Amino acid sequence: MSNDPILLSTALASFDALWSPHIVNRVNDYDVRVAKVQGEHIWHAHDNTDEFFLVLDGELYISLREPEGERTVRLPRGAVFTVPRGTEHKPHTATGAAILMFELTGTPSVGDRHDEIPDHVDATTGHTLGS
Template sequence: MSTQPISLHQALASFDALWSPRVVTRVNDYDVRVAKVEGEHIWHAHDDTDEFFLVLDGELRLSLREPGGERTVLLPRGSVFTVPAGTEHRPYAPSGAAILMFEPTGTPTVGDRHDEIPAHVDATTGHALDLEGRDGGA
């Protein structure tokens, strides 16, 4: 963890990969992750934890499967939303977005229950942030 301030703008500029979060810092047992997203992610659920989203740039949509049916939440820049634990959801950003997520360390980006993972989806628990040089999504 850095002992210096971290620019989210610089953090986002340090990589190009989509749906591949970078851990910018930790708070207790939680990761603060940033990601570039475009197009669709996959339907998934986190059984034991909520998932917090903050839209830094662009617009994010979250499709939710809830007891009353399916709905979509629209998150413009500057908006926050928390998906409750156990709720199936699918993030998507038709025109691209930059997001910040707050999740327990080790939480997989595809949740505990998910559809088949497409090749373009990086199903990790977040990559270490590399501000020394562009990592190109490695």
């Protein structure tokens, strides 16, 4: 990890892949990841950690399966949302978005419980910038 400031726009410009988070920094035991997204991710859950989202550009929707039923939250540019640990969720956006996430280091992008992983979703614990 670099001790120099990282411009998020530069980090996002360094890769083109969708649903492929890149690690820009670390805070304690958490990765700070950025990703470009469009279309649908998969239904998945993280059993041992919450997942924090910040929409840097565009608009993101996150569908959630909760005890009360299924709902979808809309996150416009600048909005934040935390998916509680163990909650099945599916991020999606028709128009595309750039997002920043806080996830416990080593957390797979497809969670611990998930549907079949389609080719357009990168199953990773995060890529280093430049890879």
